[in-house]
Amino acid sequence: MTSNRPYLLRAIHEWILDNHCTPHLMVDANAEGVDVPQKHVKDGKIVLNIGPSAVEGLRIGNDEVSFLARFSGVSQLVAIPMHAVLAIYARENGRGMMFGEDEGKPDPDDDNTPEPPTRPSLKVVK
Numbered sequence: 001m002t003s004n005r006p007y008l009l010r011a012i013h014e015w016i017l018d019n020h021c022t023p024h025l026m027v028d029a030n031a032e033g034v035d036v037p038q039k040h041v042k043d044g045k046i047v048l049n050i051g052p053s054a055v056e057g058l059r060i061g062n063d064e065v066s067f068l069a070r071f072s073g074v075s076q077l078v079a080i081p082m083h084a085v086l087a088i089y090a091r092e093n094g095r096g097m098m099f100g101e102d103e104g105k106p107d108p109d110d111d112n113t114p115e116p117p118t119r120p121s122l123k124v125v126k
Contacts, residue, residue, distance in 0.1 A: 006062045012088050017052070024049055027080050035080075037078075050067065064079055086099055
């Protein structure tokens, strides 16, 4: 089965907005494929405001979260692979969801290629 992380992320993001709060993502900034401004990283993690007033073009896809945001007045495209998202929560009250660091990471042994069907072997019985 595919990871449930993107589905939960989209649902909790909508829930936070419906409750008039500001959604924030906590991201593992050292994870492979993460493109965030490194000068804002602390202890290998970065917290990003993904509220509508803070980002433009937010896309929470099945493989990554991407958006355009300003850091120190400079616009930057941010791309976060889904496995690097550690948590989504509301700034105002901290309510949301944390994800395990290994949960949702692509399995290097799993190439998602289905096994070819094996042909039945028949024998002539006399």
